[in-house]
Amino acid sequence: MATQVHRVRRTPPPTIKTLAEMTGYSIATISKALRESPVVAPATRDIIYKAAREVGYQANARGMALRTGKSFQAAVLMPVTAARDYEWDGVEYTQTLSGISQALDGTDYRMSVHVIRDAADGAEAARRIVDQGLADGLIFSGILAEDPRIDLLVGEHFPFVSMGRCRKELAYAHVDIDNEWAAHAATARLIAGGHRRIALVNPQRRLSYALDRIDGFVRAYRETGLDAPLELIAEGDLSTHFGRQTVIDFLQLPDAPTAFVCINESTTLGVLSGLGSLGREVGVDVDVIAYDDIHVSAYFTPPVTTFYQPIEVLGRTLGQFLLRRMDGEDPKALRQVFRPTLIARQSDDLGGRLKRT
Amino acid sequence: MATQVHRVRRTPPPTIKTLAEMTGYSIATISKALRESPVVAPATRDIIYKAAREVGYQANARGMALRTGKSFQAAVLMPVTAARDYEWDGVEYTQTLSGISQALDGTDYRMSVHVIRDAADGAEAARRIVDQGLADGLIFSGILAEDPRIDLLVGEHFPFVSMGRCRKELAYAHVDIDNEWAAHAATARLIAGGHRRIALVNPQRRLSYALDRIDGFVRAYRETGLDAPLELIAEGDLSTHFGRQTVIDFLQLPDAPTAFVCINESTTLGVLSGLGSLGREVGVDVDVIAYDDIHVSAYFTPPVTTFYQPIEVLGRTLGQFLLRRMDGEDPKALRQVFRPTLIARQSDDLGGRLKRT
DNA sequence: AGTCGAAATAAAAACGTTTTTATTTTTCTT
DNA sequence: AAGAAAAATAAAAACGTTTTTATTTCGACT
Numbered sequence: 019m020a021t022q023v024h025r026v027r028r029t030p031p032p033t034i035k036t037l038a039e040m041t042g043y044s045i046a047t048i049s050k051a052l053r054e055s056p057v058v059a060p061a062t063r064d065i066i067y068k069a070a071r072e073v074g075y076q077a078n079a080r081g082m083a084l085r086t087g088k089s090f091q092a093a094v095l096m097p098v099t100a101a102r103d104y105e106w107d108g109v110e111y112t113q114t115l116s117g118i119s120q121a122l123d124g125t126d127y128r129m130s131v132h133v134i135r136d137a138a139d140g141a142e143a144a145r146r147i148v149d150q151g152l153a154d155g156l157i158f159s160g161i162l163a164e165d166p167r168i169d170l171l172v173g174e175h176f177p178f179v180s181m182g183r184c185r186k187e188l189a190y191a192h193v194d195i196d197n198e199w200a201a202h203a204a205t206a207r208l209i210a211g212g213h214r215r216i217a218l219v220n221p222q223r224r225l226s227y228a229l230d231r232i233d234g235f236v237r238a239y240r241e242t243g244l245d246a247p248l249e250l251i252a253e254g255d256l257s258t259h260f261g262r263q264t265v266i267d268f269l270q271l272p273d274a275p276t277a278f279v280c281i282n283e284s285t286t287l288g289v290l291s292g293l294g295s296l297g298r299e300v301g302v303d304v305d306v307i308a309y310d311d312i313h314v315s316a317y318f319t320p321p322v323t324t325f326y327q328p329i330e331v332l333g334r335t336l337g338q339f340l341l342r343r344m345d346g347e348d349p350k351a352l353r354q355v356f357r358p359t360l361i362a363r364q365s366d367d368l369g370g371r372l373k374r375t
Numbered sequence: 376m377a378t379q380v381h382r383v384r385r386t387p388p389p390t391i392k393t394l395a396e397m398t399g400y401s402i403a404t405i406s407k408a409l410r411e412s413p414v415v416a417p418a419t420r421d422i423i424y425k426a427a428r429e430v431g432y433q434a435n436a437r438g439m440a441l442r443t444g445k446s447f448q449a450a451v452l453m454p455v456t457a458a459r460d461y462e463w464d465g466v467e468y469t470q471t472l473s474g475i476s477q478a479l480d481g482t483d484y485r486m487s488v489h490v491i492r493d494a495a496d497g498a499e500a501a502r503r504i505v506d507q508g509l510a511d512g513l514i515f516s517g518i519l520a521e522d523p524r525i526d527l528l529v530g531e532h533f534p535f536v537s538m539g540r541c542r543k544e545l546a547y548a549h550v551d552i553d554n555e556w557a558a559h560a561a562t563a564r565l566i567a568g569g570h571r572r573i574a575l576v577n578p579q580r581r582l583s584y585a586l587d588r589i590d591g592f593v594r595a596y597r598e599t600g601l602d603a604p605l606e607l608i609a610e611g612d613l614s615t616h617f618g619r620q621t622v623i624d625f626l627q628l629p630d631a632p633t634a635f636v637c638i639n640e641s642t643t644l645g646v647l648s649g650l651g652s653l654g655r656e657v658g659v660d661v662d663v664i665a666y667d668d669i670h671v672s673a674y675f676t677p678p679v680t681t682f683y684q685p686i687e688v689l690g691r692t693l694g695q696f697l698l699r700r701m702d703g704e705d706p707k708a709l710r711q712v713f714r715p716t717l718i719a720r721q722s723d724d725l726g727g728r729l730k731r732t
Numbered sequence: 733a734g735t736c737g738a739a740a741t742a743a744a745a746a747c748g749t750t751t752t753t754a755t756t757t758t759t760c761t762t
Numbered sequence: 763a764a765g766a767a768a769a770a771t772a773a774a775a776a777c778g779t780t781t782t783t784a785t786t787t788c789g790a791c792t
Contacts, residue, residue, distance in 0.1 A: 031506075033748055044772045049750060059770060076507055080440040081748025084777050089437065091487070098473040112468045116455040119490035128509065130448070130487045133476035149388075150433055152485065258674045287674050294676035317615050317644050319651035319676065390778055401742045406780060416740060438778025441747050 032073040033081075040069045052077070079126075091130045092122055092340055093153035095140050097160050098133050099255055110283070110329050114181070117333020118157060118340075125341060127154070137224075141166045148176050155344045157181065157336050161226045177343040179336050179352065184226050191343050191352035193335045197227045200325045200358055201234030201279065204307040207323075207360075208277045209242050211367030213305065217250040217268050217275035219261055219285050228253070235279070250275050261288025262295075269296055276368070277305040283314050290318055301364050302371070310361065323366055327358035389430040390438075397426045409434070436483075448487045449479055449697055450510035452497050454517050455490050456612055467640070467686050471538070474690020475514060475697075482698060484511070494581075498523045505533050512701045514538065514693050518583045534700040536693050536709065541583050548700050548709035550692045554584040557682045557715055558591030558636065561664040564680075564717075565634045566599050568724030570662065574607040574625050574632035576618055576642050585610070592636070607632050618645020619652075626653055626661075633725070634662040640671050647675055662723050666715070673720075680723055684715035 034048040041048070043062060051058045051066040058066075069075075083089055096111055119129050130153060134140040140158060144167045147153050154177065158167060161182030171178045172188050179191040201218070208216050218235050221228045232251060239246035250268065254260035261280065265288070268275050280286040286308040293304060300306050300320055308315055310324035339352040391405040398405070400419060408415045408423040415423075426432075440446055453468055476486050487510060491497040497515060501524045504510050511534065515524060518539035528535045529545050536548040558575070565573050575592050578585045589608060596603035607625065611617035618637065622645070625632050637643040643665040650661060657663050657677055665672055667681035696709040 035748075045749085046751080046773075047771055049748095050771095053750080057770070062770080078748050079507070079509070080437065080444070080446065081777095082750080083437040084441045084747085084779085085749040085751085087437070087777075091485075096469065096472065098469060112453065112455060115453065115488060116490050119488070128448075128487050129489075130485050131472060131476070132486075133473050150436070152436070258671065262674065287671065291674035291676055314615065314644065317619065317648035319648055392778080402779085403743075403781080404741055406778095407741095410780080414740070419740085435778050438747095439780080441749085441777085442779040442781085444747075 031078075032075045033078060034075075036073060037066060037069050037075060040073070041065055087151065088154050089151055090126050090128060091153040092118070092127045092337070092344075093147050093156045094118060094129060094131050095134050095143055095156070095158035096131050097140070098135060099257065113328075113330045114159070114333040114336070117330040117335075118337040119333075120330075121334050121337025121341060127341070127344075137162060141170070144170055148174050155179075155340045157340055162224050163226045163229055165226070177340065179339045179343060181332060181336055182227055183355075185229065189349050191339050191349040193332055193339060193353075194355045195227075195327055195332070196355050196357045197230035198234040198237075200309070201231035202238045203234075203360065204279045204325065205235050205238035206241070207366055208279070208305060208307065209238060209244070211277075211305065211365070213277040213367075214244070215247060215250065215273060215275040216277045216279060217247075217252060217264070219252050219264050219278060219280045219289060221256055221281055222253050231281070247275075256282055256284055258284050258288035258291070261285030262292040263288070265289050265292030266296065269298065275304075277307070277366075280306060280308040282309050286315060286322065287318070290322070301369055303368075305364060305366050305368055307366065309358070316363075321363040323360070323362050323364045325358035326361045327356055332356065388435075389432045390435060391432075393430060394423060394426050394432060397430070398422055444508065445511050446508055447483050447485060448510040449475070449484045449694070449701075450487050450489055450504050450513045451475060452491050452500055452513070452515035453488050454497070455492060456614065470685075470687045471516070471690040471693070474687040474692075475694040476690075477687075478691050478694020478698065484698070484701075494519060498527070501527055505531050512536075512697045514697055519581050520583045520586055522583070534697065536696040536700060538689060538693060539584055540712075542586065546706050548696050548706040550689055550696060550710075551712045552584070552684055552689070553712050553714045554587035555591040555594075557666070558588035559595045560591075560717065561636045561682065562592050562595035563598070564723055565636070565662060565664065566595060566601070568634075568662065568722070570634040570724075571601070572604060572607065572630060572632040573634045573636060574604075574609060574621070576609050576621050576635055576637045576646060578613055578638055579610050588638070604632075613639055613641055615641050615645035615648070618642030619649040620645070622646050622649030623653065626655070632661075634664070634723075637663060637665040639666050643672060643679065644675070647679070658721050658726055659728070660725075662721060662725055664723065667718065672718075678720040680717070680719050680721045682715035683718045684713055689713065 034045045037048045038045045043066065047058055047062065048066055051063045052070065079090055094115065115129070115131065122129055132143045134143050140160070144156060147156055148170070156171065156176065156178040159181035161180050161184050163185045165184040168180060168184050168188060168190055172190055179193060181193055183192050183194050205216055218231065220231055223229065236246040252264040252268070254264070261284070265278070278289050280289055286306065289306060290300065293300060298304050300322060306322045308322050308324045310326040315322055315324045335354055343349060343352055391402045394405045395402045400423065404415055404419065405423055408420045409427065436447055451472065472488065479486055489500045491500050497517070501513060504513055505527070513528065513533065513535040516538035518537050518541050520542045522541040525537060525541050525545060525547055529547055536550060538550055540549050540551050562573055575588065577588055580586065593603040609621040609625070611621070618641070622635065635646050637646055643663065646663060647657065650657060655661050657679060663679045665679050665681045667683040672679055672681045692711055700706060700709055
């Protein structure tokens with residue numbers, strides 16, 4: 019039933035053996051020359067390089083892989099929430115992948131993407147990657163407060179970089195956004211604008227950065243001598259649906275919020291959709307401050323104030339750190355926490371309509 | 376400067392040699408038994424399987440790869456437009472990747488993602504993947520009317536599945552959306568609603584499906600005995616910015632369009648943003664029909680009528696086809712064109728305000 | 733009982749590297 | 763100029779498979 023595909027191989031690709039025959043040197047010398055080993059004489063190195071260029075020699079990755087035990091793969095765990103079918107979610111990951119790939123460009127490493135559906139799935143994937151040596155390094159996000167993957171990989175001394183920090187004191191390479199700072203800044207800004215009832219649209223509490231954001235939220239209130247309205251912290255997946263539902267739920271409370279701080283662009287869109295369906299207007303009835311990963315917020319109607327952090331830059335840093343980590347560098351040196359920049363597109367005091375208390 | 380990472384390998388993972396020693400059979404027999412070769416006696420096969428389970432044997436991918444010349448990688452070319460920094464674009468690709476990965480799940484194949492910035496980049500990547508044997512199969516999208524990648528891969532007999540069709544008559548596996556049909560349906564619907572000046576927000580004409588959509592657009596007009604307003608076909612990248620700019624440009628024309636047919640969700644958002652900034656209202660001043668890949672349109676304010684095609688399903692089909700193609704199946708058997716389903720969220724006749732001609 | 737053929741298994745080679753160990757060549761020292 | 767040390771290169775082994783070829787075992791048939 020299946021006709022055989024037979025590739026027409028014009029001529030077998032050159033190997034170090036080819037180069038050995040061409041130059042008269044042994045394959046050992048060829049190998050060392052190409053690896054720039056200092057033991058081989060510069061003159062012969064040049065001869066060998068010339069021969070290699072001549073026939074267009076490309077080291078066979080499979081041969082290298084078998085001998086060295088390396089896979090030359092940088093694995094990335096890409097979360098895809100199955101919560102709701104085909105939700106607009108996790109879309110910023112293409113930017114992350116693009117950034118990582120940029121960092122890997124020109125190296126021997128390729129990027130392999132492992133799709134994971136939930137945290138357990140992620141832990142299992144990490145386990146498999148380590149055990150089967152599927153990759154030489156790993157990048158992942160969606161860090162839990164107590165993330166088993168970090169424990170595993172630190173224990174195994176497996177090179178990795180996490181996008182986000184867990185709540186344990188461990189030495190591991192990571193890149194993160196300063197969520198505590200940003201949540202604090204957003205909340206403080208709204209409080210200064212006169213808001214007292216501010217809702218925080220937050221991810222599930224087991225996610226480490228959910229806690230960071232709650233910390234910032236609470237700190238902003240505390241600094242003004244107020245108690246944070248913990249009942250206005252909504253927890254859920256990061257979907258558009260969740261953002262919308264949160265607005266609909268919260269706005270029918272007796273003491274409804276007058277402002278929303280959103281976790282990402284996906285939920286922001288949901289929040290705006292919810293407001294629209296209730297006939298409320300941003301900047302008039304309610305203020306919204308959002309996170310901006312991929313610059314979509316600029317196109318919302320009306321544009322909302324955001325904390326902007328191009329996620330591709332995070333991706334690039336992740337990739338760079340992973341390369342350095344795989345090269346044996348101390349993870350303690352590989353940490354970076356980004357502070358997003360505020361893009362004010364609204365006054366955030368309901369256009370002055372709020373009576374200051 | 377770089378401290379060495381030394382992994383603590385508890386015990387080297389079992390190989391077929393381990394199993395040979397355990398069972399007393401030769402490694403050749405072990406290999407054949409595990410490959411389910413009929414030459415090995417069923418009794419010994421069972422013994423070997425039991426031993427393999429006992430020590431948790433996992434075939435070493437690198438050994439297999441070297442011997443067989445296969446890489447066990449399915450490569451995917453992921454386009455990331457560099458046109459505008461950090462645009463919200465190509466976001467539906469996570470869904471595509473998710474679908475492909477689902478299809479690959481449980482097979483020996485892993486998914487490696489190659490980020491490409493433009494068409495030339497893509498051709499180069501394909502070349503490299505074939506020449507260096509970086510993967511055993513390839514999936515890519517953004518098909519050009521005359522796509523060099525398809526020519527290359529067909530010529531090399533390299534297994535691949537394209538998301539989209541080129542305009543050449545070639546035997547190759549592909550998955551596509553029926554863009555001609557959908558553009559026709561959208562246009563016809565608007566014409567039936569009374570619209571005469573309809574704008575088509577389209578990708579660049581060298582993209583194969585741009586032509587398909589123009590074909591459908593023109594056919595819808597022709598069927599009503601009208602000439603299609605070719606000057607209302609906007610060509611550009613698929614960015615949000617492009618959608619916005621198109622609206623702003625077109626609406627100041629003397630004979631401005633009263634409806635927009637959009638190419639994807641990204642441009643749709645731009646179109647809505649442009650309308651909003653001009654103070655025009657969807658369903659009142661202008662009608663919009665869009666494509667819906669990832670269900671974000673449902674959250675636009677107001678919701679717009681869309682042609683919905685869950686892109687994850689396309690991805691899954693791509694993956695399945697690639698597996699079958701790598702297994703040697705005839706590409707002619709591996710073709711599928713999806714017709715998206717209409718989700719009517721607007722009346723598309725400006726709420727009856729259009730005077731029928 | 734001896735031979736043949738089939739079935740089962742074993743041995744060996746190969747895939748393309750890198751690395752360790754061995755050998756040859758060159759340079760230096762006296 | 764002989765010998766030792768250093769430099770350069772070669773040989774061989776190894777990584778874990780699969781596949782081709784060789785060998786053994788065993789039942790069946792004359």
